[in-house]
Amino acid sequence: MFAFSIRKLMIKKTFSYIGIFFLNFLSFLPMRLLHVFASLSYYFIYYIFQYRKKVVHDNLSNSFPDKTPAEIVQLKKTFFKYFADMLFEVIKLQSISDVELLKRVKFNNLELVTNYLDKQESILACTGHYGNWELGMLALGVKIPAKAYVIYKPLSNDVFDDWFYKIRTRTNNLFIPMRQTLRSLATSRNQTTMFCFAGDQTPVKDEAKVWIDFLNQPTPVLLGLEKIALQTDRPVIYFNMQWVKRGYYEVDCYLICEKPSSTEAHEITKRNFQMLEQIINKNPAYWLWSHRRWKHKPENNAD
Template sequence: MLKKAALKTGILFLYLISLLPFWFLYLIADAVFVILYYIVRYRRAVVQQNIRNSFPEKTPAERSRIEKQYYRYLADLMMETIKMITISETSLRKRMKPTNPELVDHYFNQGRSIIAAAGHYCNWELAALGFSLLTAEKRIIVYKPLTNKIFEDFFNKIRARFGATLVAMKQTLRTMITLKKQLTFSVLVSDQTPVKHEINYFTEFLNQPTAVFLGIEKLAKLIDAVVIFYKIDRVKRGYYTYTLVPLVEHPKQTAEHEITEAHVRYLEQIINEKPQYWLWSHRRWKYTPEDINK
């Protein structure tokens, strides 16, 4: 009971912080950066190893610069995520702008559903809210459940604020079958790490063997949905654009793993262009092919 009460108090505290204006939240973010980078040194070893393995061609100074830029952005990301709790639709539309929203109607008018691959890149959570405003058709956000049910319910309520339907990863296939005759626009974060017993495929990603989910490919072929990439760009502090990039229009005509390779390669390209905006503190490379073949 005490733990539950503490969690609810924490959620109330986050709600109160979210009422602060953006300019004040960024002052807090400046302080959070100092704490994360210099004092707590939050996952510094993980970040350094990930960047070093991903960019062996870069100099130590270049990798160090990416690391520091990442922590500066991570602090901003934390504050922006908290702001999502109470952000207004007007503010959201101003800060997260689509560049080609007409693409949604283009495919819907053809009777085609859409599956969007996204990465842990820029503010993917804020972009999920923006995604909810793209269409009045069924919008689905596939999420990975948290170990804490209270926080999971809390964050899912935030993500669903503008009409999206939240579906847990393991329920995605069943949900898609149920909605097969209905137009849907679904978004899945493609760079999650599969648990060991669910790994069926490795690819080369950022210069290292990487386990990837095949869910996007399987779902696209199941409902014959167009596969796009949900590309987010940071314009300046607190302002983003997102572009819907077509990857595969006829999934049933593709070879095995072709769709998976398409969205993995596109994410890799984005990260190489502006690496500071990817989630480097995530333990992405937990397993190697050797671990699976033991």
């Protein structure tokens, strides 16, 4: 039994390395050609594999009850077309140059961030899984002078997680597993840093304690960003990444809170989600609708 498990693991790793070799090869192709592949992949993802098609449909229908069935279907198709684009844009990150990176991601008012960092003041940043956040974080690492600690959830496949980690940290970013956040805060307390959070992730069931109204649904929220903001009293800034045209984005920075210690309970978290909700309502197709965001329901939680 043990030998069988080892053999199965080795086969899995072998296929993973083959997959990474193929992805590395693709990354050296021009973005225009990768977008052609993305258009072809859309038909496989949407019509053949039907990847999380029902999840996306249910999420859209529940979030926009006023939209007609035809509008929901059109939104769903637009999302999957963009989802395919995003996958191939992420593949390109393996070989993309800093020059091309900054051509594709434009920061409009980054001085809101750099003014704090230039004064040796650490900050906290938040965003959602909207637009190509991976491309945005890589570009941000080129633009800012301080270390950006990005809080993330490691992939279950160690080989792909290592490959992706090397891509994500090519610029001035450090990616920190979620459970190591407090330790990283402690070890970097004498440095000027920016800790970045994607606040729209779903808590595990036992941690679904606080619920807010988000996109017309009761939604459990993570409080990690707010807890750290209250503990450190660092300014909190929201990064709004908008799709401009295929492969090109603009990022606007907004101050969520300058003095967290003066806020009410859960106020920072609510401001974060209110900002994200406004962004999604304005242009819904570019949020990660395939995420099972509402898998927990209030009635299923003892608290």
